[in-house]
Structures are given as C-alpha cells and as structure tokens.
Amino acid sequence: MNVSYKKQLSRRLTLLVAGIFLLVFGVIYGVVYVTVVSSIDRELRLETDEHKDQIFIVNGEIRFLHKNEWSEMEHSQIQLNPIFIEIVDPEGKSMDRSPNLRDNHLEFFPDRANSGQAWTLKAGSRYLRQMQIPLRNAGKMEGFLLVAQSFDDAQALFTKLRWILLILFPIVLMIVYWMMRDQANRTVRPIQQLIRKANQVTQSNLSERIQSPGNQEEITQLTHAINDLLGRLEKAIKREQQFTSDASHELRTPLSVLRGTLEVMIRKPRTPEEYEQKIELALQSIDRMTGTIEQLLALARVESGQSIVLEELDLLSFSEEVISRKSGSTRKKIEFVSQLGHPVFVLTNEKSLQIILDNLLDNAFKYAGDSAPLFLEVGKNDKEVYLKVSDHGVGISSEDLPYIFDPFFRAKSSHGSKKTGAGLGLAIVKKLCDELKIRLSVESQAGKGTTFKLSW
DSSP: OOOOHHHHHHHHHHHHHHHHHHHHHHHHHHHHHHHHHHHHHHHHHHHHHHHTTTEEEETTEEEESSGGGGGSHHHHOOSSSOEEEEEEOTTOOEEEEOGGGTTOOOOOOGGGTTOOOOEEEEETTEEEEEEEEEEEETTEEEEEEEEEEEOHHHHHHHHHHHHHHHHHHHHHHHHHHHHHHHHHHHHHHHHHHHHHHHHTOOGGGTTOOOOOOSSOHHHHHHHHHHHHHHHHHHHHHHHHHHHHHHHHHHHHHHHHHHHHHHHHHHHSOOOHHHHHHHHHHHHHHHHHHHHHHHHHHHHHHHHTTOOOOOEEEEHHHHHHHHHHHHHHHOSSOEEEEEOOSSOOEEEEOHHHHHHHHHHHHHHHHHHSOSSOOEEEEEEEOSSOEEEEEEEOSSOOOTTTGGGTTSTTOOOGGGTTSSOOOOSOHHHHHHHHHHHHTOEEEEEEETTTEEEEEEEO
C-alpha cells in the first residue's frame, strides 16, 4: 500500500520525537531515583558512622557509649522517616534492636557484610533501605550493625512519577503527531504545487518552464533540475523530429527518381539501350537508398548503447592496413605520415575504429580535389597519441563547423554539387568516438582543406 510522503514524514518525525521523549523521561526518572536513593543512603551512612563508634560487643555483651541514644525519637517512632537499628552476632542472631522495630527484625545478609552499600528490601508490607557494617573489638569481629530507613515514601514517589510519565507520554505524542502532520503539510505543499505545474507540461508545450519559488533552496534546485530535464527533452524531441524529417526526405528523393524512371519505361516500348540506361538510373537510386539505410542502421546501433569491448591495438600497423585497403578501392592517393619509429598501442575497439577511419576518409574523398592527395598521420607527443586525416579540399566554413556532426547536415559549400551522401557519416564518427572515449577535434578553413584529429 502506497503511503503519501507527508504521512511518512510526519510518522518518521513523530517516531524520532517519541524516541527523544522516551530518553528525556528516562533521564528524568533516573535523576529523581538516583537523587532520592542517594539522599536516603547518605542518611544511612551518617547514621552508621554515628553509631559504629558508640556500640561495642565485649564477650557477647552489648555496651553503649551513650545508652540514651536508643531512646531518641527517630529510633522509637514509625510515622515519619524512621531509622531502624538492630545489632546481630556474627551468625546473624539478634542481640538488640531499636524500640521502633517492636516485634520485627531486620534481615541479615552475610554476603553483604563488608560491601558498605545499601539495598532495598521488602519487610512485610513495608519497603526498607538497609545498610550493614561489621562491629569490631580489639581487631576481632564481634557482630554487625544493621541500619535501615523506611523506603515507602520514596517508593510511592517513584510509582506516581512512573504513572505521570506513562500518562503524559501518549498525550505528548499525539500532540506532537498532529503538529508534525501540520508541518509536513506545509513542507509538502510546494512540492504538490510543483507536481501540478509539471503535469501541465505536455509534448505540445515543452517550451514552458516551471517558476521557481525563490525562497526554498531545495525546491528551487528541484525546479531547476526539472526545467533542465524539460530542456533536454525538448531538444531531443526536436532532434528526433528533424531526424525523421531528414530521413524521409533522403529516402523520398531516390524513391521518386525510381518511380519516375519505371513510369517512363512502361509508357511505350523502348530500345535495349534506353532500357539499359533507365535500369542503371534505377539501380543508382536503389544504391543511394541502400547506403542511406545502412548508415541509419549503423547510427541506430551506435545509439542503442550496446557495450563495446575495448582491446589493445597497434595504431601504426592498423593505419597501414587501412591505407592499403583503401588505396586498392580508389584512385585517390593517400599519403601515410608516421611520426613513430616503433609500434604504439591504444585501448580501443578495432571494428569501431575502422568504421571511424572509413567514414573520415570517405568524407575526405568527396570534398578533396580530384588530384589532391589525402594525408593520414600517426604520431605521439608528451601528452597523447593521435591520428589525423587531412585533405586540401573545399573546406568547411566557420558558420557550418559547429553542425557538421549533426545527422543529415551538409555544409553549404557542398550544396548544389554532385556529391552524394546522406550526411550521416560524421554523425556516426562522433557517436563512436564518444563510445570509445576518443577526443575528436576538427580544424577547417574554406578553400584550404580540413583536418580531423583523433586523440587518446
């Protein structure tokens, strides 16, 4: 069952306060208990100190330094904090006791004879706090002095205090719970307003932003985070719409050409040469669609987030293999420049790096002059290993340079030319470089050429 955040917050705060109150009540009870018991123990200790030097046991007989001490009020009364005194022999048999004990006896504990500590016990219907000390004569233990004081008043005080705390605890807890619930409602109210405003944002009004309350730091940070998310979503949707539009356009053009060619072919009988010419035109349109679809699939695979296995690769021998393969499939001249005299290894994925270089070289083939050579350079400096692909072609204007890695983007310098392509090659290069953690940079000047640099 889902529970609202404000209820969870109020319950957690109430439990926290309940724990604090339990601790406080426990401390209060403990302080009162220790204070009262310490006061009684202090009186018992004073009493034992007062009598231990006045009572002697000689040959089994009790002798008092001040006999009239046993007639004092505190030893004869039983109404108000009476002090009970009893003298026992080493076996615990009573030898004498204060008049206020009447027919009762204090309890002797042999194992506590020399502890010097007091303890609470129940004698009949009364609670007593008792202490006992040994009586010695000429270094020989002749008996024990038992001293006790009524503990009934203290016990009654502790009982009342417990009941007061037990009754007060749930009352205080209920008050705290309602206060915490009210505070939770106040705390959650800005979040609820934020939720209502966020629910009003749809795909049709992604450009709208949520206003920040301004006086609550956490809510302001949450508002900024949601607004940033909306901004990223808006850009992603616009890119998706633009991508769909561009892909449709790229596929619609060759389809239109293919349809027009086939319609011309079926209008009337034609010569074999004419049929061959139209079929070649249709095949070119099919090849163009096939190339576009393959690049779209490649871009989709890169963007799918599939993990790429990284491995050590000798960049020098790999570059030589790429040049050898490319030189056999084109009449363009590729000059290889190496600044290394030994193999250099980088952590990358060979297949992905091959796609990157193929796209960069294909891009250079399109826009370099017919007779201008291409350059592939491998080198290393103090900070990095790098690989450069350069051409002396038409170059890229400074206005177009920030957009060359966008899907379907084509530089203005290439518009109107007979160069083919869907504008996806550099987008694939950028995505793969991001996956492989390769730093990709480009330098270009219109009319002078372009250089792409891969750095590790």
